[in-house]
Amino acid sequence: MSANTYDAIVIGSGISGGWAAKELTEKGLKTIMLERGRNIEHIKDYVNANKAPWEFPHRGGRTQKMIEDYPVLKRDYPLNETNLDYWASDKDSPYVEVKRFDWFRGYHVGGRSLMWGRQSYRWADFNFEENLKDGIGVDWPIRYKDLEPWYAYAEKFAGISGNKDGLSVLPDGDFMPPMEMNCVEKDVAARFKEHYKEARSFIIGRTANITVPHNNRTNCQYRNKCWLGCPFGAYFSTQSATLPAAMATGNLTLRPWSIVTRILYDKDTKKAKGVEVLDAETNKTYEYYAKVIFVNASTFNSAWILMNSATDIWPGGLGSSSGELGHNVMDHHLGVGASGTVEGFEDKYYFGRRANGIYIPRYRNMGGEKRDYIRGFGYQGGGGREGWSRDIAEMNVGGAFKDALTEPGTWTMGVGGFGETLPYHENKITLDKTKKDKWGLPVLAFDAEIKDNEKKMRIDMENDAKEMLEAAGVKNVRTHSGNPYLGRGIHEMGTARMGRDPKTSVLNGWNQVWDAKNVFVTDGAAMTSAACQNPSLTYMALTARAANYAVEELKKGNV
C-alpha cells in the first residue's frame, strides 16, 4: 500500500463524517478522514469553555468589527464572541445568493457537531411514506423498519436522553434518563394533556446530552455552554464520541486543512479511485486513493464536491446524470412562535442551566386531517424566569432598583415552530465559476425559497402556538412570525437525494451514488424529504447503516 492509499476515505469530520470514520475503522478499514479546516482537540482547544460570563470583554455580545467580518453569520444568533472561532469565515468562503440563503458553516475538525442544537428525534414510518402518498418529489427508497435498528445503534453510542413517551408520531428510542421539566413546564404539560388528550403532546426534549456516565464521558453538568465544546464530553460531538472511538482502533488517520476538490473517477471501472486534496495551508495538491469514499462534507459542500468531479463524463458532475444533483434544497423554516407569562410560581426557581427544552411533536395533517397545506411542524420551547438584566416596572434608578435586580423576574413560556419544507426541484444550488473563494475554488450559488405550502403552514404555526399556550394557562401571549429565509434552521438537506430510480435520484437506498457505487453520501444531502424533526440523528443512523453495507459489499467484492 502506498503512503496515500487507504481502504476508505471519509470527507468531512462533522456528525456524519465522524460516524463514518468510527464505523469503517471499527470494521477494520484503514481510513483517512479529510477535514478542510483546522484541528480542534477535545478539551484542550475549547478555549472559552471554562470562562465566566464577565471574562468576555463584551459579555458575549457582538462588536461592529465582528458584524463587518461576518456578513452572513450576523443574520442570526451564531455570531457572538464566545465561539466566533468555530464558525467559518464568510469572507474566505463566500457564496452567491440569487435568493437570500443563510448558510452557517463550521470548517474545522468536528464541524458543527461542536455547535449543534443536539435535539435528537427519530422519524416515524409516515415520514418516509409521505412523498409517495402526496406525489411530492420521489419516494424514499427506505422505510422506518430499515432504519429502526440503526437508530437504536446510533442512540446507544451517542447517548440520547429522553422520555419514552409512547407516541406513534415520534417513536421512542434507546434513551438515557430524561432531563426534568421545571415547575412551570410541568404545569403547562398537565394542562396541555387535559385540553388536547392524545391529540397533541408536550414532552421533554430528547437531546444528545448524556445524563449518566457513558464511554469515559461525564454526564451533563447543566452548564448550558454546549456550543463552546464540553470539557466533560457530555454532549455528542465528533471530538467527544466518534473520533476517540475511531482513533482507538488504530485504523484512523486524521488530516486537517484538507479541502477535497474532487473525487477521482475511473471511467473504466465506473468507480471512484480516490480524491484530490488541496492543502488549505500550503495550497499544494495531493491525491489519496481508497476502495470506498464516504462524502460527509455537509449537505451543500458534499454536492459541491460531486459537481466538481468527473466533469469529463458528466458536465454537471458525478451523480448528475439524473438531473437532480444540487436540486431539492431543503431546510426547516422557522421564526414563527409565541410566548407569554405564567403566574403562580413566584416562589419557585430552578438550579442549574438545562441545555434542553420541551418539544411538541407534529400533529397537523395527521389521522385524516387535511389542512390547506401538506405536512406539518413541531415546536421547541421552554419555560424560564426572566433574568437579572430585565426592565423593572415602577422602578428605574437608585438603591432600591439595584436591590430589585437581584430578584428573579416573571416566569415566561415560549415555543417556536420548525416546519417541514418540501423538496422543490427548482430550489437549487449551482456552481458559480465566476466567483472564487480564498483558495481559487468556484463557489456555490443559492436559489431557494419557501413557497405557498410553507407560507400557509406558517399561519398555522403562529396561530396554533398562541392557541396552545393560552389553552395551557399562559397569559399575555404574543406571537411572532418573521425571517422566513431558508438556511437559518441550519438543517440543510437535499441536493443529492436518495431514491429508487437512477433517473430521478442521485443516491440509491444504501446512500451509494448511482453512477459510482463505491461513493457513499450520508449527510443531509441524501435526504429525500425533510420531515420536521431535527435531522442529525437520522444522518447518524443512515451513516452507520451505509458503512455497514459498504464493508459487506467490499468483502463480497461488489464495490
Added chain:
Amino acid sequence: MNRRTVIKNLALVIGGAALLPSCMKNNGGLSIHFKHLNISADQENLIGDICETIIPKTNTPGAKDLNLHLFVLKMLDDCYKKKDQQAFMVGLNQFNDMVKKKYNNSFSDLSVKEREDVLTALDKSSKSAADPSKSIKPVRDSQKSLDVAKKKPDVPPLNFFYGAIKQQTIFGYTNSKYFMTKQIVYELVPGRYNAHFPVKNLKTV
C-alpha cells in the same frame, strides 16, 4: 485616595473590569482609549455620574466602584453603529443642555434627588419612545447573546443616549464578577438540575 487609586484598588479586589491595563495610561484625563468615540474627560465623568445614579453605591458597590461607566463606553465604542454613536453624542449634548436649562447647573453638581428626578423623567418619556433598554433580553438563561447592535432607529437622541447608558449599565452590573459572585452566585459547573428550586435559596447557593 484619589479616584484612580480607588478604582484601581477596587478593581484589584473585585476584578470588575478587563479594561484596566488601558485605564492606567495617561490619556488626556480619560480612563480608556477609544477606537471610534471622541469622548472628553468631562463627558466620561458625566456618564459615570449617570451610571452611579442608576446603580449607586449603597452598602454594596456602585457603578463607579465597578467601572460600569467604562464598560458602557467600551460597549458603545465597539458594539454600536457609527450612526448610533453619533446619536449618542447628540443626545449627550442635549442632556447637558436640558439639565442646564432646568437647574441652571451641570448634572454633576446636582443633588442625588435631582439627578434621580432627571433620569426618572427621561425614563418616563422613553417609555413612549421605544426605549432601547426595553429590548433587554435575559442572557444568562439563553445561548442567544444579547444583540447589542439592535437599536430602534427612531428613538430621539436624548432618549437613545440615556437608554443606551441604562441598558449597558444594568447589563454590565448583572454580568459583573461582583454581582455574579456576591449577589446571585453564578455556578460555572452547577452539576445538576433542580427543577424545584425555591427562590428563597437563591442568594445562599
